[in-house]
Amino acid sequence: MFQKSRKNIKKKKRYDKKMFIFPLIVWIIGFIICFITFKRSSPEKILSLPSFSGYIMLGLGTGLFFHALIREKYRLKLKIGFPLKILFPAYPIVEDYDQLTSDMSSFKESYSEFMNNIDSSKSNSKIQNYATQLLWHCIYLQKKRMEKLDVQIKLESSRLSYSKKSAPVRSALYFDGKYNVNDVYEEIYSVRTFRHENHDIKRVYNKEVAHYTFLSARNVGKEKVVCPNCGSISSRSNLIDGCDFCGTKFTIEDLDNRVASFGFRRDFQVSEGKRKAIKKLIYPWVYFMGAISFAYMGFLMPFFIVFKDFNVPLKLVIPLLFCLVIMGLIITSFTAFCGFFLTNVLMIFIVPTVIFFNICFKSLNAAMNYKLVYRSRKEQDQENKMAYKVREIDPLFSIQSFFGGVQNKLYAIHFADKKNQVNASSDLDLSKYLLKKYENVVDIETLSLSMTSYRIKEGVQIATVIASLLLREYRNNKIKNRVEYVKMQLEKSEHCKTQAVCGPSILKCEKCGGNLSLLEGKTCKFCGNELDMREHDWIITKYSSIQKQKKHK
Numbered sequence: 001m002f003q004k005s006r007k008n009i010k011k012k013k014r015y016d017k018k019m020f021i022f023p024l025i026v027w028i029i030g031f032i033i034c035f036i037t038f039k040r041s042s043p044e045k046i047l048s049l050p051s052f053s054g055y056i057m058l059g060l061g062t063g064l065f066f067h068a069l070i071r072e073k074y075r076l077k078l079k080i081g082f083p084l085k086i087l088f089p090a091y092p093i094v095e096d097y098d099q100l101t102s103d104m105s106s107f108k109e110s111y112s113e114f115m116n117n118i119d120s121s122k123s124n125s126k127i128q129n130y131a132t133q134l135l136w137h138c139i140y141l142q143k144k145r146m147e148k149l150d151v152q153i154k155l156e157s158s159r160l161s162y163s164k165k166s167a168p169v170r171s172a173l174y175f176d177g178k179y180n181v182n183d184v185y186e187e188i189y190s191v192r193t194f195r196h197e198n199h200d201i202k203r204v205y206n207k208e209v210a211h212y213t214f215l216s217a218r219n220v221g222k223e224k225v226v227c228p229n230c231g232s233i234s235s236r237s238n239l240i241d242g243c244d245f246c247g248t249k250f251t252i253e254d255l256d257n258r259v260a261s262f263g264f265r266r267d268f269q270v271s272e273g274k275r276k277a278i279k280k281l282i283y284p285w286v287y288f289m290g291a292i293s294f295a296y297m298g299f300l301m302p303f304f305i306v307f308k309d310f311n312v313p314l315k316l317v318i319p320l321l322f323c324l325v326i327m328g329l330i331i332t333s334f335t336a337f338c339g340f341f342l343t344n345v346l347m348i349f350i351v352p353t354v355i356f357f358n359i360c361f362k363s364l365n366a367a368m369n370y371k372l373v374y375r376s377r378k379e380q381d382q383e384n385k386m387a388y389k390v391r392e393i394d395p396l397f398s399i400q401s402f403f404g405g406v407q408n409k410l411y412a413i414h415f416a417d418k419k420n421q422v423n424a425s426s427d428l429d430l431s432k433y434l435l436k437k438y439e440n441v442v443d444i445e446t447l448s449l450s451m452t453s454y455r456i457k458e459g460v461q462i463a464t465v466i467a468s469l470l471l472r473e474y475r476n477n478k479i480k481n482r483v484e485y486v487k488m489q490l491e492k493s494e495h496c497k498t499q500a501v502c503g504p505s506i507l508k509c510e511k512c513g514g515n516l517s518l519l520e521g522k523t524c525k526f527c528g529n530e531l532d533m534r535e536h537d538w539i540i541t542k543y544s545s546i547q548k549q550k551k552h553k
Helices: 017-040 049-075 099-116 133-149 236-241 268-279 282-307 314-371 377-391 399-415 431-437
Strands: 152-159 169-175 179-196 199-206 209-217 219-221 224-226 233-235 258-265 441-457 460-475 478-493 539-549
Touching: 017 049, 017 282, 049 152, 049 179, 049 282, 099 133, 099 152, 099 169, 099 179, 099 209, 099 258, 133 258, 133 399, 133 441, 179 258, 179 399, 179 441, 199 478, 209 399, 258 399, 258 441, 282 314, 377 399, 377 441, 399 441, 399 460, 399 478, 441 478
Parallel strands: none
Antiparallel strands: 152 179, 169 179, 179 199, 179 209, 209 258, 219 224, 224 233, 441 460, 460 478, 478 539
16 A cells, blocks of 8 residues: 655645636726716716726626636635635545545555656656556656656645545445456546646646556455466466466556556546536626625715815824725625615526526537536446446456556557557557647646447457547647547457556567566567467557647636
8 A cells, every 4th residue: 555755744725816816807897987087077977987897897807817816725725614615616625534435545645746846756756656568658658758848747735525425535346357447436626737847837627536456466365466467366476486387577556456546537426517607606796796796986086075186294104094994894884785785686587598598508518528527427328338238248348447447548648758668558550640749738638438339259358449538738838739540450369358557577589588578568678579469458449530629727
């Protein structure tokens, strides 16, 4: 199991002041509008359309300020208290409560430290203690790409409970024939900050779930485990020295609990929980905007009346300001009540609008589920149907574990900078056109993955996968987004059942008996013999992609 570092010193939590610049600009614009329109008109015309639009802008600026404050509180793992929880969904922050949640937190901390550290090296990164060799290899390739372009990524996150109907962490533990696999979904609020030369250049928010796949060797008795390569039962010491049956050598880390895949997702359960929470706040926001606009009107009116001509002696400014503040607060209580009352009257007309908004919100949510949610209900049903079909051949098949392996292959292809790296999991020479095509990619987000077909032909399993990826590229000191649609055909031996490949340290070359690592490619460096990857994992036999520019936050 993971062990959290005791050397971590709690840093002082600081709000990012840049997040409040835009709300402040909106507020200042509203104030200027109020001042100018009041100065050009008589006080009794304070409810004129130009003047009242300024007070609405002041209220909007205040609302945006509170929204920025909420985002910062979630980023810094601070609880949402009164009065913010009246206007915003106050999702509870969930601390680590068992070994699994502690493992996930440790992994994210080490991941952020590695990706945000300019001087990280492959040999001493703590993330190696938490990730399988193949996932670590993908992360290292991404880090090398970022170092080449002088880009860093800082990950900050908090575990939230979006829905009362489900736990913030959902897991499914099963044995796939060679590995114990734990498929985990964690409800999360995360912020990834992209930096270049000590300047923030982009922020990416993920507000639904993080997906993990944990792998570990299966214990079948005291110091007895199942060999992840051939499935035979052996002692841990034998597997480290070399399995008695297949000769594969493992490090001790290969046999312990490790993260095999990691990524951020959208999830229909979380989307539904958030939709219901937002729906409950429609009326409080209507009353808030009505009351706050009239409150600003009452508070600022005495100041505008007294200072509209600036004919006030300097020695009277401070005492006069004190009196105006007291008077403004008294008038504010009255005007805010008037605003609340008028809003209550206007609700007769607003209620139909709210009903219409709710209908539109449901339609928008359905569209979002169809296009963006990684596992919508419809897609999940389709996944289950395809999984059942595969299980007729492989009873231990897990489609989520399969997708985790596909995701790692896609990441390795996009971040590789050498021919053997990009072709390690392929039967094609992808280096001819993909190395140049992906040279500026610094981050990938999986929008969707689906298996569209599966069959067996002449002892080989053949699957077709379609993936929708959001690529983030560094160009001209900016992070630019584009969407790529990838269609792949993957093949694997009918006799290779497991979907999870932890990445054994050493395999034996069947021709010369030399040591061969899957991370270094499929070709033996001693005799040039190519390892038949189909006997160990899915291998890419067809690969096509279509890319288009897209603004995607």
